[in-house]
Amino acid sequence: MNDNNTYKVNGEIKLEKVSHINTNINNSKQSVPTFDVNMRVDNHTRNAVLALARATADKRTASEMVSILVESFLDNMTPSKLKIYQDFLDVLEKKDRLGYKLKNK
Template identity: 30%
Template sequence: MAITRHKRENLTVNDRIKVNNQVSRDEIVPNLESVTFPVNIRVDNHIRNQVTAFINLGIEKNMKALIQHMIEKEKEDLDSSQLPRFEKMVNILEEKDYVAKSLKDANKSDK
């Protein structure tokens, strides 16, 4: 094993680096459309039974609508500092879904 030796030169900063063309994230990653595709949420039989009971009571017409209703109720209970954070996380996940779906579609068209 060789030992390398480097010359140590004094580095000086003559000029500060200046940014000529500042860009925002939106210029690099444009606002993406949202995509919708079916997914499954795994729950146990007890949760499924409770969801079905809420539907039977007429709170909502199906499981998707009931879960959306419950999400809206929870969002109403978030405090003012949590809501923007929640929305930012949802937007990030929506972007991830869009990119993943776009890549999947591109791979299908290549075959």
């Protein structure tokens, strides 16, 4: 379901934008730098994600599993909530672009 237009956050999470989001909402044409980050979750959440990842036939990584979970959650959101999500995502991606530019001058 994913296409070539993806956002990736490496480390514990890799979030790939799903195709229906790209076609309906995404207006950003700028590429977003990819760099390693950490996300704090409790041990039970980590264990659940790792168990889901390992239980699949494809033996997915935790990052891939989180992407699938996000995609599934987004599939059930209303268009107005998807718009709000996209606005927040765009702000966070813009922050990443600006921070990356400042660090790599």
